[in-house]
Amino acid sequence: xxxxxxxxxxxxxxxxxxxxxxxxxxxxxxxxxxxxxxxxxxxxxxxxxxxxxxxxxxxxxxxxxxxxxxxxxxxxxxxxxxxxxxxxxxxxxxxxxxxxxxxxxxxxxxxxxxxxxxxxxxxxxxxxxxxxxxxxxxxxxxxxxxxxxxxxxxxxxxxxxxxxxxxxxxxxxxxxxxxxxxxxxxxxxxxxxxxxxxxxxxxxxxxxxxxxxxxxxxxxxxxxxxxxxxxxxxxxxxxxxxxxxxxxxxxxxxxxxxxxxxxxxxxxxxxxxxxxxxxxxxxxxxxxxxxxxxxxxxxxx
Numbered sequence: 608x609x610x611x612x613x614x615x616x617x618x619x620x621x622x623x624x625x626x627x628x629x630x631x632x633x634x635x636x637x638x639x640x641x642x643x644x645x646x647x648x649x650x651x652x653x654x655x656x657x658x659x660x661x662x663x664x665x666x667x668x669x670x671x672x673x674x675x676x677x678x679x680x681x682x683x684x685x686x687x688x689x690x691x692x693x694x695x696x697x698x699x700x701x702x703x704x705x706x707x708x709x710x711x712x713x714x715x716x717x718x719x720x721x722x723x724x725x726x727x728x729x730x731x732x733x734x735x736x737x738x739x740x741x742x743x744x745x746x747x748x749x750x751x752x753x754x755x756x757x758x759x760x761x762x763x764x765x766x767x768x769x770x771x772x773x774x775x776x777x778x779x780x781x782x783x784x785x786x787x788x789x790x791x792x793x794x795x796x797x798x799x800x801x802x803x804x805x806x807x808x809x810x811x812x813x814x815x816x817x818x819x820x821x822x823x824x825x826x827x828x829x830x831x832x833x834x835x836x837x838x839x840x841x842x843x844x845x846x847x848x849x850x851x852x853x854x855x856x857x858x859x860x861x862x863x864x865x866x867x868x869x870x871x872x873x874x875x876x877x878x879x880x881x882x883x884x885x886x887x888x889x890x891x892x893x894x895x896x897x898x899x900x901x902x903x904x905x906x907x908x
Contacts, residue, residue, distance in 0.1 A: 609637040611804065611904035613827060613866065616645075616652035618896045620833045620847075620869045621674050628652050628898050629674045630869060632829065633662070634806060636757065636904075637738060641665045642682065643755070643808050649678030650685050656899050660689040665734075665741075666722075668699035669810040670752035671706040679710040687720045694721040698733055698743070700751040701726035727753050730817070744820045746812035748846040754810065754821045759803030769797040802908050810869060813846050814856070822860035826905045829896075830856065831869035836883050838873075854884030857891065863905045865889055868896040
């Protein structure tokens with residue numbers, strides 16, 4: 608049975624706190640396991656969350672600030688220590704190639720796994736398979752930063768009443784699905800579009816076009832909300848979003864489930880982030896992320 612869920616490894620911005628680890632997130636998407644922004648301590652958080660190195664198929668880094676990338680060294684060495692048998696692809700801003708290399712080879716170890724480097728230099732598609740398309744869009748931060756979006760292709764949902772009306776039953780249903788037409792009846796006549804699921808991951812950024820592109824129509828949007836609205840000037844100066852801005856983005860984009868994360872240690876009441884996102888107009892499902900939380904991708908529409 609396929610699993611599509613988002614595992615939160617850490618939620619703190621800049622520095623870890625007593626209750627929050629540095630950033631780290633895993634998206635399980637059927638057979639794919641995408642590790643996003645492994646900050647310091649991610650290897651231990653993976654252990655606590657029940658995530659193994661063998662679960663990983665891709666690593667996506669938004670940018671090379673320490674709270675989003677210092678865990679790369681440990682995670683990559685663990686991949687090799689555990690002799691992960693399948694190739695792992697790493698995406699990250701091309702301008703940070705020297706940072707990736709330093710983290711990958713920060714200490715001596717024996718390389719046993721295949722990690723393919725595919726740096727991101729511009730907006731566009733990074734990978735396209737039968738199961739999903741992974742793309743990137745540039746964000747607005749003091750260092751080059753990219754957000755990521757994963758989209759499942761649209762499919763078809765068979766309508767039993769229409770099948771029955773045309774007398775199509777048993778093995779003929781499979782033939783119709785395979786060939787697209789059966790005795791003059793087309794697949795379109797007895798089915799409807801089943802919209803593919805979508806996911807977006809947006810970390811450190813000001814409001815910009817890339818944020819809108821990534822968030823549009825998402826089933827599950829994970830987005831930073833480092834500051835509360837009363838500190839919007841700080842968010843703008845440091846290249847971040849407020850909780851209210853994240854809520855407005857999600858509302859305008861038609862997001863179904865919004866996950867807020869990447870919280871500044873200056874705030875002690877996490878509920879305020881969710882409250883401000885609601886006040887900004889977001890009415891869908893809302894989660895204020897906590898470390899080691901697991902969040903299911905919403906069911907297909």
